[in-house]
Amino acid sequence: MKVLIFVExxxxxxxxxxxxxxxxxARLAGSPGDAAAVLVGADTASLTGQLAGxxxxxxxxxxxxxxxxxxxxxxxxxxxxxxxxFAPQVxxxxxxxxxxxFFPRLAARMDAALLTDVIxxxxxxxxxxxxxxMYAGKCRAHLVSQxxxxxxxxxxxxxxxxxxxxxxxxxxxxLQVASPSAQSxxxxxxxxxxxxxxxTEASLIISGGRAMANAENFKILHECADVIxxxxxxxxxxxxxGYATHDMxxxxxxxxxxxxxxxxxxxxxxxxxxxxxxxxxxxxAVNTDKDAPIFTIANYGIVGDLxxxxxxxxxxxxxxxxx
Amino acid sequence: xxxxxxxxxxPDTETKIKIDASGSxxxxxxxxxxxxxxxxxxxxxALQTKEKAGxxxxxxxxxxxxxxxxxxxxxxxxxxxxxxxxxSNAGLESADSLxxxxxxxxxxxxxxxxxxxxxxxxxxxxNMHVGTMTAELLGWPHVNVVTKLTLTGEKAHVxxxxxxxxxxxxxxxxxxxxxxxxxxxxxxxxxLPGIMKAKKKPFDAKTPGDFGINAxxxxxxxxxxxxxxxxxxAKPAGRLFQGEELEVMADxxxxxxxxxxxxx
Numbered sequence: 258m259k260v261l262i263f264v265e266x267x268x269x270x271x272x273x274x275x276x277x278x279x280x281x282x283a284r285l286a287g288s289p290g291d292a293a294a295v296l297v298g299a300d301t302a303s304l305t306g307q308l309a310g311x312x313x314x315x316x317x318x319x320x321x322x323x324x325x326x327x328x329x330x331x332x333x334x335x336x337x338x339x340x341x342x343f344a345p346q347v348x349x350x351x352x353x354x355x356x357x358x359f360f361p362r363l364a365a366r367m368d369a370a371l372l373t374d375v376i377x378x379x380x381x382x383x384x385x386x387x388x389x390x391m392y393a394g395k396c397r398a399h400l401v402s403q404x405x406x407x408x409x410x411x412x413x414x415x416x417x418x419x420x421x422x423x424x425x426x427x428x429x430x431x432l433q434v435a436s437p438s439a440q441s442x443x444x445x446x447x448x449x450x451x452x453x454x455x456x457t458e459a460s461l462i463i464s465g466g467r468a469m470a471n472a473e474n475f476k477i478l479h480e481c482a483d484v485i486x487x488x489x490x491x492x493x494x495x496x497x498x499g500y501a502t503h504d505m506x507x508x509x510x511x512x513x514x515x516x517x518x519x520x521x522x523x524x525x526x527x528x529x530x531x532x533x534x535x536x537x538x539x540x541x542a543v544n545t546d547k548d549a550p551i552f553t554i555a556n557y558g559i560v561g562d563l564x565x566x567x568x569x570x571x572x573x574x575x576x577x578x579x580x
Numbered sequence: 581x582x583x584x585x586x587x588x589x590x591p592d593t594e595t596k597i598k599i600d601a602s603g604s605x606x607x608x609x610x611x612x613x614x615x616x617x618x619x620x621x622x623x624x625x626a627l628q629t630k631e632k633a634g635x636x637x638x639x640x641x642x643x644x645x646x647x648x649x650x651x652x653x654x655x656x657x658x659x660x661x662x663x664x665x666x667x668s669n670a671g672l673e674s675a676d677s678l679x680x681x682x683x684x685x686x687x688x689x690x691x692x693x694x695x696x697x698x699x700x701x702x703x704x705x706x707n708m709h710v711g712t713m714t715a716e717l718l719g720w721p722h723v724n725v726v727t728k729l730t731l732t733g734e735k736a737h738v739x740x741x742x743x744x745x746x747x748x749x750x751x752x753x754x755x756x757x758x759x760x761x762x763x764x765x766x767x768x769x770x771x772l773p774g775i776m777k778a779k780k781k782p783f784d785a786k787t788p789g790d791f792g793i794n795a796x797x798x799x800x801x802x803x804x805x806x807x808x809x810x811x812x813x814a815k816p817a818g819r820l821f822q823g824e825e826l827e828v829m830a831d832x833x834x835x836x837x838x839x840x841x842x843x844x
Contacts, residue, residue, distance in 0.1 A: 392704055
């Protein structure tokens with residue numbers, strides 16, 4: 258079966274989650290000859306070498322000054338051109354802000370099925386079978402695609418690990434695509450303040466809740482985060498109280514995260530917060546209230562004042578990682 | 581100018597989700613429904629846009645759903661919407677995102693809207709599909725997860741939040757579909773006179789057929805079906821440390837993270 262994988266790059270850097278999508282796509286295709294990748298951006302030809310060994314023989318590159326800044330219409334046109342050339346049955350991407358933005362547009366254009374944000378996916382009897390958390394993670398749905406020639410899926414980052422198989426030549430094929438529609442123009446992309454991994458892709462996260470008491474106190478979380486390279490998050494209560502910025506919010510109306518380690522500090526564990534982080538592989542909770550709901554989903558809990566416990570964790574982590 | 585706001589009824593966030601005996605459906609008998617929280621930001625933005633334009637644009641609150649959506653549309657009218665449109669989903673209860681988008685696109689075309697506002701995603705299935713798919717079917721641009729919207733004539737200047745605190749800035753031509761993020765505005769509460777007036781505001785009960793859509797035909801083309809539901813696997817009971825010296829507990833947890841959990 259032929260599978261096309263959208264490989265996301267921003268600023269000339271391929272996203273780590275794109276290798277997870279490649280791994281899934283290569284597995285579904287079965288052989289490198291049946292798998293192809295597609296890259297869209299200002300200069301993507303120089304990136305194709307990084308895909309060698311990930312199970313795809315072909316890499317479509319769509320480049321040019323018109324593709325310098327991400328735009329849903331431009332990216333949909335680029336990937337559509339690769340679909341027309343390769344004629345895949347399946348298109349795989351990542352449920353990142355970019356993937357979630359233009360995949361629905363492409364699905365409507367191609368009259369395709371689209372499974373979004375799945376944590377498991379397989380191809381059986383001519384259909385995609387995907388597992389997707391719903392209702393804030395309170396249940397999972399098994400979705401099946403039907404009635405279409407193209408079956409699309411985006412995978413949740415950090416769930417299905419990337420794996421280099423060693424096969425796949427990743428030879429470049431350039432596609433010429435007309436400049437994106439004049440209906441929508443991306444004027445600029447303003448840089449974020451943080452150099453750290455985004456919460457949705459971070460493998461280590463330390464978050465603070467209402468108990469942080471003010472914005473200044475987040476300093477102790479940043480100190481701890483710096484030791485292990487973690488990203489700092491916050492609960493809705495902390496964001497609503499103005500202690501943390503809105504892009505730091507983890508939860509149902511914030512970001513859904515899937516790190517290997519999530520450290521919740523002074524977060525009691527509302528349903529809406531747990532909805533955004535309960536699928537973390539390992540959860541550590543620090544709270545003064547031993548009955549806080551967060552402890553019901555924590556692998557390790559410490560009953561204590563975060564202002565005392567967090568600096569101690571920082572000290573112990575420093576000893577562990579040796580600096 | 582006409583602004584259409586798309587509403588979805590979603591279970592209240594505190595609702596317990598119960599899978600029925602067949603395993604292929606959710607029991608909704610006791611579910612309390614609310615306006616999808618992100619859609620409230622869309623309603624507010626429509627009302628503010630109307631106010632800035634001197635009150636001339638008509639704000640239409642539209643939903644594709646069953647009769648329970650009626651009171652939520654009326655809630656939108658109580659906030660200040662001018663007219664409600666409920667498109668019945670009878671026979672299309674299992675519609676997937678693209679099927680819903682086909683109905684909404686047809687209805688919006690009939691309305692002749694110049695701006696469609698919706699929430700960035702619904703909090704039940706969290707798909708983030710329908711607004712964008714509707715835009716594509718209409719041949720319009722879209723911007724989703726929008727934190728700032730400025731309209732000037734036939735253009736919209738839009739800011740969208742992406743990962744790492746990055747902000748994408750767009751100029752799009754109207755008509756367009758805009759998906760509201762929570763920091764776009766602060767939704768107002770319906771006033772008492774607003775609630776009184778809402779019940780008397782125009783309310784159109786429609787079917788897909790009213791917009792030239794053959795329900796049986798689009799039903800036969802549904803592309804994504806739910807085969808079954810399951811509860812997430814229960815986490816093994818965690819270990820709670822208390823009553824010891826804080827430094828001892830911190831040390832134990834850090835050691836466990838390396839040796840047992842192997843995450844460091």
